[in-house]
Amino acid sequence: MEFRKKRKVDIERRAFNKDWMPKYFFTEIDNKGVCLLCNQSVTVLKEYNIICHYATKHGNYSNNLLEAERQTRATELDRKLARQQKVLVKSTLAQKSSTHASFMVAYHIAKHSKLFSDGEWIKKVHARCSCDQVCPEKRQKFQEVSLSRRTLARRIGKTIGENLTSQLKGLVSFISTVFTGIWMKALTSMILHSFSSLYGAF
Numbered sequence: 001m002e003f004r005k006k007r008k009v010d011i012e013r014r015a016f017n018k019d020w021m022p023k024y025f026f027t028e029i030d031n032k033g034v035c036l037l038c039n040q041s042v043t044v045l046k047e048y049n050i051i052c053h054y055a056t057k058h059g060n061y062s063n064n065l066l067e068a069e070r071q072t073r074a075t076e077l078d079r080k081l082a083r084q085q086k087v088l089v090k091s092t093l094a095q096k097s098s099t100h101a102s103f104m105v106a107y108h109i110a111k112h113s114k115l116f117s118d119g120e121w122i123k124k125v126h127a128r129c130s131c132d133q134v135c136p137e138k139r140q141k142f143q144e145v146s147l148s149r150r151t152l153a154r155r156i157g158k159t160i161g162e163n164l165t166s167q168l169k170g171l172v173s174f175i176s177t178v179f180t181g182i183w184m185k186a187l188t189s190m191i192l193h194s195f196s197s198l199y200g201a202f
């Protein structure tokens with residue numbers, strides 16, 4: 001009971017207070033306090049932590065600002081940061097899509113036993129046919145998908161390595177439950193280590 005009460009108080013204390021924005025030029029992003037002046041974040045949402053950051057780094061920032069001016073300035077900075085975040089999220093999503101597309105091509109190249117160098121050829125054909133004829137506005141995005149021989153080899157090696165390691169771990173676990181001898185455990189562990197090293201360094 002006491003524990004629950006304490007936890008509730010703790011959570012309430014860590015909720016972002018909107019007054020902190022004009023007071024200390026802080027906003028909240030993903031349950032973290034973020035400084036609107038230097039974009040540094042405070043992991044634990046406590047007023048004490050925010051005060052410490054503000055006093056240490058921006059102590060004189062708003063000396064000449066009236067209360068209404070602080071509010072206006074804080075709102076402007078908050079909107080600016082929100083715009084920057086939006087651009088960042090968009091860019092991260094585009095990067096993820098590009099990596100995903102690269103893995104997809106690597107998967108099909110491995111599945112159909114094609115050459116790693118076919119990746120560049122696929123890229124050229126796709127750019128000339130699909131992008132130019134159907135969706136020219138996506139051309140640039142497709143150009144950013146890495147399909148070089150080296151990248152495809154790395155992606156295929158990584159995927160095969162992860163699958164094999166996962167399968168081998170299952171095998172080791174199974175053998176360990178059947179054979180309890182120390183030598184058997186050592187042997188299976190050694191096999192797993194060898195395969196992990198081999199494909200991890202691919």
Ligand SMILES: [Zn+2]
Pocket residue numbers: 035036037038039040053057058
């Ligand atoms: Zn700051």
